[in-house]
Amino acid sequence: MVQTFGALNNETTKFQFKLKLTTLTKRGMGKLHLVILVTFKDGIPPDQIDQLIKQYANLVNLIEPMKAFHWGENVSIENYHQGFTHVFESTFDSTEGVAEYIDHPAHVEYANTLIPQLEKFLAVDYKPEKLSP
Template sequence: MEERGKIGEVKHILLAKFKGVSEQQIEECIKQYANLVNLIPSMKSFKWGKDVSIENLHQGFTHVFESTFESTQGIAEYLDHPDHVQYGLVLRPLLENVITVDYQPTTVQL
């Protein structure tokens, strides 16, 4: 078993349920989130999207944010980084609820 923090690429997923905020506020929030890639060395990429499911099981979570890190240690560095901490002060008041999940992508060998 590999040592924690040494497992390789890790995805950080954030599901957001925004509360009574304008689309303009959400767009500005997304731009600031995306800019963290330029400020935090362990953050390798950022993608986002809106829920488009026809199942309607999103429970009000409308936006998905995906960040890629080199390791779980990279996520720890991101969480403690002053630019991330500052961004959290901007994001949290806009959210009704949030879910985060970190996982290591695995390819199924057939």
């Protein structure tokens, strides 16, 4: 499932995303990971990027359903990154937790701060699966 932050204020998109989460919940979804790939706009100073990352990491302390946050910069030697420079990953216990996170005022405020600083981004939610022998 792919979700873009740019549509946070679009009620139709929020409804469609919640509908997808509801469908996944009925399928027995458990723990979910939200992975966001971003490219910051040219000219954003490194200290401002660091501050934005710290603010993102702090959401774990403000939004209960967000259980973990990890991030890193692209270090791949292969040229498949399509220009994405940073990766952010958040962990949630349920699809309901993701829905609560999306609507939480702290997340909405942060997303509205982050998005104008981005050249592009891609967000994907996934359920980790174990391979059966």
